[in-house]
Amino acid sequence: AQRVTQPEKLLSVFKGAPVELKCNYSYSGSPELFWYVQYSRQRLQLLLRHISRESIKGFTADLNKGETSFHLKKPFAQEEDSAMYYCAQRYSNYQLIWGAGTKLIIKP
Amino acid sequence: GAGVSQSPSNKVTEKGKDVELRCDPISGHTALYWYRQSLGQGLEFLIYFQGNSAPDKSGLPSDRFSAERTGGSVSTLTIQRTQQEDSAVYLCASNPGIPPGELFFGEGSRLTVL
Numbered sequence: 001a002q003r004v005t006q007p008e009k010l011l012s013v014f015k016g017a018p019v020e021l022k023c024n025y026s027y028s029g030s031p032e033l034f035w036y037v038q039y040s041r042q043r044l045q046l047l048l049r050h051i052s053r054e055s056i057k058g059f060t061a062d063l064n065k066g067e068t069s070f071h072l073k074k075p076f077a078q079e080e081d082s083a084m085y086y087c088a089q090r091y092s093n094y095q096l097i098w099g100a101g102t103k104l105i106i107k108p
Numbered sequence: 109g110a111g112v113s114q115s116p117s118n119k120v121t122e123k124g125k126d127v128e129l130r131c132d133p134i135s136g137h138t139a140l141y142w143y144r145q146s147l148g149q150g151l152e153f154l155i156y157f158q159g160n161s162a163p164d165k166s167g168l169p170s171d172r173f174s175a176e177r178t179g180g181s182v183s184t185l186t187i188q189r190t191q192q193e194d195s196a197v198y199l200c201a202s203n204p205g206i207p208p209g210e211l212f213f214g215e216g217s218r219l220t221v222l
Contacts, residue, residue: 043111044201086151096151098150
């Protein structure tokens with residue numbers, strides 16, 4: 001079965017430190033992957049998708065087909081990055097499979 | 109409105125009662141999803157509507173759950189004879205229906221069943 005795994009339920013790092021949120025997906029010939037973010041008291045929103053190969057709010061994510069990973073990285077964490085992060089993989093024309101989410105806490 | 113609107117934002121009910129949750133998608137978005145968000149379990153797909161096509165109900169956990177979408181716009185998720193395990197945040201999302209589109213989420217309806 002298709003599966004998206006986010007191994008860390010909680011990740012806590014100091015401000016200014018690098019952060020990496022892990023995501024592993026089930027093998028698929030041409031996977032389409034996303035990171036969504038939910039800040040406190042805000043709605044869930046798209047952060048970035050791998051096909052765009054863009055950097056949003058300093059975050060990047062590289063698709064590694066060999067390791068079936070799509071880890072989210074930022075070199076210098078900021079306090080406003082504290083949020084819940086979800087990795088998702090497209091499963092069909094309209095379905096996404098979601099990871100369980102990682103709560104990121106940036107300590108001052 | 110500018111975004112997906114859900115109501116009520118919070119609902120506390122007693123076990124055995126029926127509840128209705130409403131979602132008003134972004135105007136013009138033909139695709140509408142309902143998800144259930146439980147702590148530590150990610151988003152659980154419930155149902156998908158696309159235009160006038162038959163909905164994909166494959167995620168509904170039991171026959172106590174049903175959903176309608178009237179006129180291709182507003183959707184209502186109904187949970188009958190609520191159980192404590194139904195307590196969760198119910199999220200609605202819409203998109204223009206052209207894959208691979210971004211999902212636009214509402215703020216959710218938090219349901220607590222006592």
